[in-house]
Amino acid sequence: MNYSVLIQNRKSVRAFTDKKVPTVALEDLKAYYQTAVKRLLPELQTELLNFGLEAREALEGAAGYHQFLVGAPQYLVLLSEVHPLAHINAGYIMEDLILKLTDMDIASCWLTFTRSQDVKKALGIDSHLEVVALAAFGFERKSAKRLKLNFNSMSQVDISAKHRYMEPKRSIADLAFLDTWGNCQNLQEYIGFYDDMLWESLYAASLAPSYLNRQAYGFLLRNGSISLISRPDLYNTPIDRDLSLGIVLHHFTEVAQHWAGKLCWQFGDMPLELPNGHRHIATAALGHCSQYCTTACKF
Ligand SMILES: Cc1cc2nc3c(=O)[nH]c(=O)nc-3n(C[C@H](O)[C@H](O)[C@H](O)COP(=O)(O)O)c2cc1C
Numbered sequence: 131m132n133y134s135v136l137i138q139n140r141k142s143v144r145a146f147t148d149k150k151v152p153t154v155a156l157e158d159l160k161a162y163y164q165t166a167v168k169r170l171l172p173e174l175q176t177e178l179l180n181f182g183l184e185a186r187e188a189l190e191g192a193a194g195y196h197q198f199l200v201g202a203p204q205y206l207v208l209l210s211e212v213h214p215l216a217h218i219n220a221g222y223i224m225e226d227l228i229l230k231l232t233d234m235d236i237a238s239c240w241l242t243f244t245r246s247q248d249v250k251k252a253l254g255i256d257s258h259l260e261v262v263a264l265a266a267f268g269f270e271r272k273s274a275k276r277l278k279l280n281f282n283s284m285s286q287v288d289i290s291a292k293h294r295y296m297e298p299k300r301s302i303a304d305l306a307f308l309d310t311w312g313n314c315q316n317l318q319e320y321i322g323f324y325d326d327m328l329w330e331s332l333y334a335a336s337l338a339p340s341y342l343n344r345q346a347y348g349f350l351l352r353n354g355s356i357s358l359i360s361r362p363d364l365y366n367t368p369i370d371r372d373l374s375l376g377i378v379l380h381h382f383t384e385v386a387q388h389w390a391g392k393l394c395w396q397f398g399d400m401p402l403e404l405p406n407g408h409r410h411i412a413t414a415a416l417g418h419c420s421q422y423c424t425t426a427c428k429f
Pocket residue numbers: 140141142143144193194195198200239240241242279296297337338339340341342343370373374377
């Protein structure tokens with residue numbers, strides 16, 4: 131898949147036609163998940179479940195922004211074993227599936243949820259694994275105007291028809307810093323040094339979907355490495371924050387790897403000088419990895 135192109139074409143769709151997603155497309159998606167889906171932690175056990183229209187009513191109250199569940203003909207539910215990085219891994223996997231759907235001309239929208247038990251109960255899921263990610267998908271109901279959500283806060287999400295096409299997102303200059311957090315001086319020259327690779331990857335990261343479009347993260351470039359940093363955010367729940375981190379990591383990584391070979395992310399603490407509330411998530415060396423390794427080298 132050409133991730134750069136798919137990432138630019140993806141958008142959250144909240145109005146779907148009644149047209150059923152063909153069985154062959156559902157089978158393609160299942161086969162893709164089983165054989166080719168991109169994972170951050172391949173060793174973590176996960177399972178993908180697919181529900182039809184019946185899930186729409188069942189999920190009311192258990193998923194979606196305050197009093198607004200995206201009604202769609204199909205829903206994807208990702209289950210995972212419990213692990214400190216389970217939701218970051220889930221963000222990575224589900225975003226890969228969403229981009230696969232984009233490749234198949236099928237529209238989608240991420241869905242928030244608060245409690246795995248509520249979703250399991252609503253959908254009658256009997257599994258030792260926990261619900262870690264949800265998405266709605268189907269065929270977009272085309273309209274001259276697009277349903278847009280205005281995010282004031284989680285409890286104040288207004289739905290209105292707007293002519294705007296994409297949610298406004300952070301620019302690269304507001305997403306990536308050089309040497310110290312907040313420093314943009316010489317950033318353009320540094321990015322230029324890595325030629326198209328760094329610019330394209332950061333651009334892809336800037337287009338990542340995130341909970342309430344908060345984009346509560348950023349990148350720090352220093353000493354030939356890149357670190358993903360979580361920014362403090364009042365509105366993010368821990369689950370949505372981690373899913374959004376997994377998604378942005380996916381966008382950056384899958385585009386960068388096209389140019390630079392395998393990126394090896396190292397998770398855990400790192401002594402960086404960051405403002406209050408900011409947290410180091412993972413660091414990877416830029417350029418070719420000296421050896422093949424699983425993407426997440428260590429926790
Ligand atoms: C973890 C997560 C949960 C989300 N939950 C919902 C949701 O419940 N309902 C909804 O309409 N959009 C939801 N979204 C979609 C975001 O609102 C959307 O990604 C953001 O507004 C940016 O718009 P875009 O995806 O079109 O670029 C969610 C996104 C993420 C990453």
